[in-house]
Structures are given as structure tokens and as C-alpha cells.
Amino acid sequence: MIKKTTITKTTPAAAKTGAAPRPEPVRPTLLLATNNRHKACEMSEILSPLGFDITTPEDIGLSLEIKETGETFEENARLKARAFAQASGLPSIADDSGLCVAALGWEPGVRSARFGGAATDEDRRRLLLEIMESGADRFAKFVTVIAGAFPDGTEIVAEGEQRGELLRAERGESGFGYDPVFYYPKLRKTNAEMTPEEKNSVSARGKALRALAKKLKKSFYRKDV
Ligand code: IMP
Secondary structure (H helix, E strand, O other): OOOOOEEEEOOHHHHHHOOOOEEEEOOOEEEEOOOOHHHHHHHHHHHHHHOOEEEOOOOOOOOOOOOOOOOOHHHHHHHHHHHHHHHHOOOEEEEEEEEEEHHHOOEEHHHHHHHHHOOOHHHHHHHHHHHOOOOOOOEEEEEEEEEEEOOOOOEEEEEEEEEEEEOOOOOOOOOOOOHHHEEEOOOOEEHHHOOHHHHHHHOHHHHHHHHHHHHHHHHHHHHHO
């Protein structure tokens, strides 16, 4: 059941004084269209304080594997969000992210999860460091596009970017994916050396989600009034 942003409910103070009822904000529920628990965790940590309740496919017993056939982050994010919204009847948000390395012509980009056909995050990092062993230009950026899809077909998107450098060896134990090889000069840490709060405040996913949250609030408001 979709929760609404505003409902007209008499507050206790209004009940005592007999004042006109004031709308009370209610937290909309969003389905996170991902089976990646690391992403779900980060998305939930960022969205909860912004006023959204989060549910996952597992919570609602939905099992859906979407092939990422798009050529861009936006196409893939929209594909996933749309499919989960249609299957669940819930407003759904999906993230598509990747690491873009300048010296590799911004690869692996949308192909980050399948880089070199390697099976695990660890193998993909090792392969990337091997390919970049003699590379002097280490500039890299994480890009995230988040799409929000409503069951009525409305869609919105937002994008975030985190600029940094590719290290020559791994550092740090936190995070996931390419985090241990991605150095963020402003904090002098790799993403894997950051606390979850630090990563969420500077990551591409954090920036994209905060931008999307603003747009989502407007969409929920428009749908409810
Ligand atoms: P996808 O968005 O699920 O297609 O993931 C793309 C790839 O980028 C995967 O290999 C992830 O491990 C990696 N990735 C996505 N987000 C992050 C992140 O925040 N840090 C490090 N790697 C990430």
C-alpha cells in the first residue's frame, strides 16, 4: 500500500484548542530496486533521515532479476526502477553506478560490474590495477544515476559524481566494489577507509540520492494534492 505524503489529521494541540486541522507529514515508502545488499544499506541510510521509509524486494517477497541491457547509466537505472514499480505497485528507485577511468576512455563505466568478465569484486580490482600498472594519468570518477519510477508510469532521475584517483594498491576494508582502489584527495582516504557517514556524504550515490529526494518530495506532493 502506498503511503501518502500529506494527510489531514487533527493534531493533539488542534484538538484541544479546536483550531483548524493542519496537514501532518507522512513518510512515503519507497521500494529499493536492488538485490545488492551493500547498495540497499547505503541507500537506506541516506534516504531514511530525508523522510522516506524504505522497503526491499526481500521484505515484500519479490524476486526479480533485470538484465542491464542499456548503454548508459540512466537507461539501466530507468529499466530497473520501472520493472520493480510495475511488479510491486510501489514507487521504486534504482541505482546504476560505475567507475569511469580517464586513461581507459572512461571505461569500465556501465560495464563496471562485468569488467573483463571477472567474477568477483576482488578479481575486478586486481584486473584494473594490472591494466593501469604503468598508467600515469590516474584520474577516475564514480558516477551514479538514480531513477525513481511510480506505478502510474511517471519517472524521475538524478545523477551524482565523485572525483578521485586510482591507487596502485588496495587500502581499507569498508565499502564494496572498487572502493579500496579509489582515493578521494579531499578526505585523504580511499572510499574503503571512510566511515559509512563519510562515504555517504561524498559518494556519487549520496549526491544522486539527495538530489533525487528533493525531486521525489515534489512528485509525491503533486500526486497527493
Ligand atoms: P551496478 O550499478 O550494480 O551495475 O554496479 C556496477 C559496478 O560498480 C559493480 O561492480 C559494483 O561493485 C561497482 N560499484 C557500484 N557502486 C559502487 C561504490 O559505491 N563503490 C565501489 N564500487 C561500486
